[in-house]
Amino acid sequence: MRVRHFHSIVVQLFLLCFIGMTLPVLVMGFLSYHKSSSIVEEQVSKVASLTITQVSDKLNLYFKKLDDSSMMVLNSKVIHNILKEQSKEKLYETTLKIQDGQDMLTSFMINSPEILDIYIFDVNRNNSVLTSDSLMSVPDQWDSDWYKAILEANGNTVWFGLSQSSYLKKTEMGFPVFGLGRAIRSWETGDIIGVMFFEIMGEVLIDELNRVQFGDTGYIYVTNDRNRYFYHPDSKQYGKESSLILPSQPTEYRRDNKSTLVIPERLDNGWDVVGVVPLEELTADSASIRKFTMWIALFCILAAMGMGYYVTRKIGNPLVYLSRLMRKGEDGDLTVRSRNVGRNEIGQLGRSFNNMIEQIDLLIARIAKEESEKKKAEIRALRYQINPHFLYNTLNSIRWMAKLNRTNDVDNAVTTLVQLLEGSVERNGVFIPLGEELALLHKYMIIQEYRYDNKISLNILCREDLKQVQIPRMLLQPIVENAIFHGIAPKDEDGSIDIEVDQNAHDIVIRITDDGIGMDEERLQQLLMNESERSNKGMTNIGLNHVHQTIQLYYGAAYGVSVTSIKNEGTKVLITIARSKGDAYVQSAIS
Numbered sequence: 001m002r003v004r005h006f007h008s009i010v011v012q013l014f015l016l017c018f019i020g021m022t023l024p025v026l027v028m029g030f031l032s033y034h035k036s037s038s039i040v041e042e043q044v045s046k047v048a049s050l051t052i053t054q055v056s057d058k059l060n061l062y063f064k065k066l067d068d069s070s071m072m073v074l075n076s077k078v079i080h081n082i083l084k085e086q087s088k089e090k091l092y093e094t095t096l097k098i099q100d101g102q103d104m105l106t107s108f109m110i111n112s113p114e115i116l117d118i119y120i121f122d123v124n125r126n127n128s129v130l131t132s133d134s135l136m137s138v139p140d141q142w143d144s145d146w147y148k149a150i151l152e153a154n155g156n157t158v159w160f161g162l163s164q165s166s167y168l169k170k171t172e173m174g175f176p177v178f179g180l181g182r183a184i185r186s187w188e189t190g191d192i193i194g195v196m197f198f199e200i201m202g203e204v205l206i207d208e209l210n211r212v213q214f215g216d217t218g219y220i221y222v223t224n225d226r227n228r229y230f231y232h233p234d235s236k237q238y239g240k241e242s243s244l245i246l247p248s249q250p251t252e253y254r255r256d257n258k259s260t261l262v263i264p265e266r267l268d269n270g271w272d273v274v275g276v277v278p279l280e281e282l283t284a285d286s287a288s289i290r291k292f293t294m295w296i297a298l299f300c301i302l303a304a305m306g307m308g309y310y311v312t313r314k315i316g317n318p319l320v321y322l323s324r325l326m327r328k329g330e331d332g333d334l335t336v337r338s339r340n341v342g343r344n345e346i347g348q349l350g351r352s353f354n355n356m357i358e359q360i361d362l363l364i365a366r367i368a369k370e371e372s373e374k375k376k377a378e379i380r381a382l383r384y385q386i387n388p389h390f391l392y393n394t395l396n397s398i399r400w401m402a403k404l405n406r407t408n409d410v411d412n413a414v415t416t417l418v419q420l421l422e423g424s425v426e427r428n429g430v431f432i433p434l435g436e437e438l439a440l441l442h443k444y445m446i447i448q449e450y451r452y453d454n455k456i457s458l459n460i461l462c463r464e465d466l467k468q469v470q471i472p473r474m475l476l477q478p479i480v481e482n483a484i485f486h487g488i489a490p491k492d493e494d495g496s497i498d499i500e501v502d503q504n505a506h507d508i509v510i511r512i513t514d515d516g517i518g519m520d521e522e523r524l525q526q527l528l529m530n531e532s533e534r535s536n537k538g539m540t541n542i543g544l545n546h547v548h549q550t551i552q553l554y555y556g557a558a559y560g561v562s563v564t565s566i567k568n569e570g571t572k573v574l575i576t577i578a579r580s581k582g583d584a585y586v587q588s589a590i591s
Contacts, residue, residue, distance in 0.1 A: 487516020
């Protein structure tokens with residue numbers, strides 16, 4: 001009893017569910033770790049972003065203070081008076097103005113100790129420069145790059161990056177400096193009358209930025225509006241172009257096979273503060289959790305492999321095998337049988353499948369037999385209609401010859417008719433070689449030549465190998481008969497009928513062409529009407545219609561008769577049949 005219960009699919013599904021229920025617990029553990037790691041990374045990103053924002057705020061305040069100082073100098077009436085061209089002033093008055101300007105610059109530097117020096121260049125007097133010390137001549141400044149950049153800015157603030165050398169004195173300073181410059185415009189004319197340049201010590205700024213770190217390898221850098229380094233932990237990078245195209249928002253990259261978070265922040269002066277945050281270093285504390293989760297995941301994989309093997313061996317494979325057998329059965333292969341007929345429910349399903357296939361096979365065989373008999377009956381019915389039609393027309397021809405007292409012609413016609421009737425009798429089956437069918441047509445034409453005075457010629461073009469093709473008896477005679485009675489006879493002239501047999505791929509194409517009176521479009525459409533559509537049209541198109549039906553019964557709907565005709569020019573009938581014998585189609589139960 002226990003063994004029987006073990007073979008039950010219910011027990012197997014219970015084992016499957018028991019193992020399957022353990023997997024979600026393991027998966028949830030992994031997802032929990034993944035979620036916790038994501039939260040840690042998110043928090044690290046937020047803290048790093050907040051740090052970058054705080055640094056940006058400090059830099060903005062620092063740069064704004066310097067910019068405000070430059071605005072005070074820019075708007076100083078004293079500076080503007082010094083830069084005005086007043087050639088009539090006395091030396092004493094000029095000296096007083098310069099002294100006032102020096103005092104003002106000195107006060108600015110006292111209030112802003114980070115400012116190393118302030119220079120005011122007189123554009124109208126190229127050799128004049130005002131500093132906090134004295135009026136002096138600074139050579140070769142008018143063609144320098146920074147001087148041109150200030151002039152091109154048209155009064156806007158221009159910032160210059162950190163350098164170990166003085167921008168104006170061009171000597172090593174022993175500490176980094178950076179600069180700020182603006183053009184001074186005349187209040188009256190708006191023309192540039194001077195250039196102001198602040199040389200600023202960078203140590204305080206660098207010390208502040210150096211204190212910002214993210215882990216052991218994370219750092220912060222500042223780039224100007226041309227993506228060149230204003231500040232970098234490596235002083236050798238000052239002024240060089242950054243290889244990183246800054247994203248518009250915090251973005252994670254893979255650098256040196258490590259996950260790195262790049263956080264950009266735009267300063268008010270158009271520069272960028274960028275934090276490079278190594279995520280793996282900042283989330284290193286979760287390594288032990290990750291290892292534990294990996295062991296759990298490994299165990300889950302092994303459990304899943306064991307479960308998959310069990311399900312595949314015990315349940316999956318038999319069901320897949322049975323499904324394949326069902327598909328073969330759907331495709332018509334009724335010889336398939338299931339080998340899995342064990343004691344569990346799948347085995348019972350296999351036995352039921354075998355019984356079902358056997359019953360379907362028997363049912364289809366019975367239906368096929370009935371369909372075969374039905375089609376044979378339909379073909380016989382067509383034959384019984386075609387033969388009287390042929391006999392009626394032939395006897396009618398003999399009757400006309402008898403009325404005309406053409407005794408010899410009647411005798412020959414009756415003899416030929418007897419031969420035709422013997423050829424139409426199905427002693428050796430329904431099918432005969434195409435060559436014999438063509439020979440019967442020659443005999444039929446003998447009878448028609450006795451009836452009509454005008455000469456009717458029959459021209460046949462057929463290869464010898466095609467004469468062995470099997471076709472239904474008396475298939476071509478109704479077509480030739482129609483060509484004579486309805487095509488050539490009404491025009492009271494000599495006529496001809498051409499029969500051409502050709503092979504197209506796997507099909508045989510027979511073309512029967514006459515040079516009779518042809519027919520109009522309305523008559524052409526009535527030729528292949530069925531019985532109900534033909535109504536009381538008589539027997540004028542019974543032969544052609546039944547030839548078409550006979551071909552489709554033997555060979556299928558893809559084959560049959562097509563007719564083309566031109567009024568007063570002639571008619572062409574195209575017969576298409578399969579090269580292989582058509583009785584195999586009749587035996588099929590599926591039409």
